[in-house]
Amino acid sequence: MAKIIIYPPTSLILADLVERMGHKSLVAPEAVRDRVTNPEIKSPPLNITPEDPKKGLKYAAVDVPSGVRGRMALIGPLIEEADAGIVLNDPGILTGCAGCNRTNELVRLLIKTKGIPVLDLIYPQDEAEARKFVARIKAFLEGLK
Amino acid sequence: MRITKYIITSPESETLPSDIAMRIYGSKRNINVKETCFGIIINGEEEEVADLVKEIRAMDPTGIFIKDRGFPPGDPRRCRGRRGGGARPGYYMIESESKLLPLISRALASEEKASPGPKDTETILKKRPISIKKLDEIVKEEIS
Numbered sequence: 001m002a003k004i005i006i007y008p009p010t011s012l013i014l015a016d017l018v019e020r021m022g023h024k025s026l027v028a029p030e031a032v033r034d035r036v037t038n039p040e041i042k043s044p045p046l047n048i049t050p051e052d053p054k055k056g057l058k059y060a061a062v063d064v065p066s067g068v069r070g071r072m073a074l075i076g077p078l079i080e081e082a083d084a085g086i087v088l089n090d091p092g093i094l095t096g097c098a099g100c101n102r103t104n105e106l107v108r109l110l111i112k113t114k115g116i117p118v119l120d121l122i123y124p125q126d127e128a129e130a131r132k133f134v135a136r137i138k139a140f141l142e143g144l145k
Numbered sequence: 146m147r148i149t150k151y152i153i154t155s156p157e158s159e160t161l162p163s164d165i166a167m168r169i170y171g172s173k174r175n176i177n178v179k180e181t182c183f184g185i186i187i188n189g190e191e192e193e194v195a196d197l198v199k200e201i202r203a204m205d206p207t208g209i210f211i212k213d214r215g216f217p218p219g220d221p222r223r224c225r226g227r228r229g230g231g232a233r234p235g236y237y238m239i240e241s242e243s244k245l246l247p248l249i250s251r252a253l254a255s256e257e258k259a260s261p262g263p264k265d266t267e268t269i270l271k272k273r274p275i276s277i278k279k280l281d282e283i284v285k286e287e288i289s
Contacts, residue, residue, distance in 0.1 A: 008238070010212075010238050011212075011238070011242065012153060012210055012238070012242045012243075013242050015212040015213065016210040016211055019211065027213050029149075029213040029215040030215070032215025033148065033149070033215040035215075036222070037146075037215075099234075124248055130245070130248035130252040131251075131252045131255055133252065134249065134252040134253055134256050138256065
């Protein structure tokens with residue numbers, strides 16, 4: 001079982017397909033859960049502590065907006081943990097989930113420069129494309145076993 | 146550790162969120178269930194949720210999609226009832242992806258047909274007619 005970083009990190013379709021095919025998907029809600037369900041809430045409401053933007057500094061310079069560093073504090077460690085990645089390139093849908101296009105660009109860059117196997121895809125628009133989409137993900141994940 | 150998951154049904158699936166909720170209530174597991182317009186949210190201990198996810202997937206293997214959620218159901222930091230209405234953050238991603246779920250469901254179904262699982266392969270092999278050569282040998286053995 002490999003750890004797969006998916007982009008967008010909140011994608012329902014990718015998270016489901018990865019788990020369905022027997023691998024572990026590294027997703028943003030997991031990182032969020034660690035913070036918001038921690039009984040020791042040090043920094044309400046979301047428990048983002050001053051340490052988090054410092055962690056983000058590892059991925060983005062100090063002159064980059066603090067929101068990027070804050071988001072990278074959640075997503076960055078997931079990228080470090082990953083054995084492989086699946087990236088969806090479709091600007092129409094992607095700015096919403098992570099809420100920041102600069103973070104999205106940085107996440108894509110980090111996944112692609114990490115030196116792990118990466119599958120690049122776009123969202124399918126019709127049935128034939130959807131079949132190819134699922135078949136490519138299946139072949140990619142089977143190749144990792 | 147308690148975890149939360151979204152269970153989202155494809156718009157074309159014949160399984161309703163209420164069917165899934167009833168199944169969970171019937172299983173008598175210690176799981177919190179919240180029904181929503183697009184599916185259900187479940188919350189429980191990690192091992193229990195993992196078992197339940199397998200059961201739920203079996204209800205409609207190609208029509209039910211599951212993903213993690215960070216916040217527990219009804220959390221005041223996310224619950225729109227307590228934030229004065231409006232869609233909660235993250236809903237837009239589910240909305241945009243749920244439009245594609247019928248396509249993915251059909252693709253998964255055709256993928257399953259193209260490469261049947263081990264059980265199906267065994268059945269096909271068992272049901273395959275014997276070769277003419279083998280039949281000829283059996284006939285000769287029986288006659289002699």
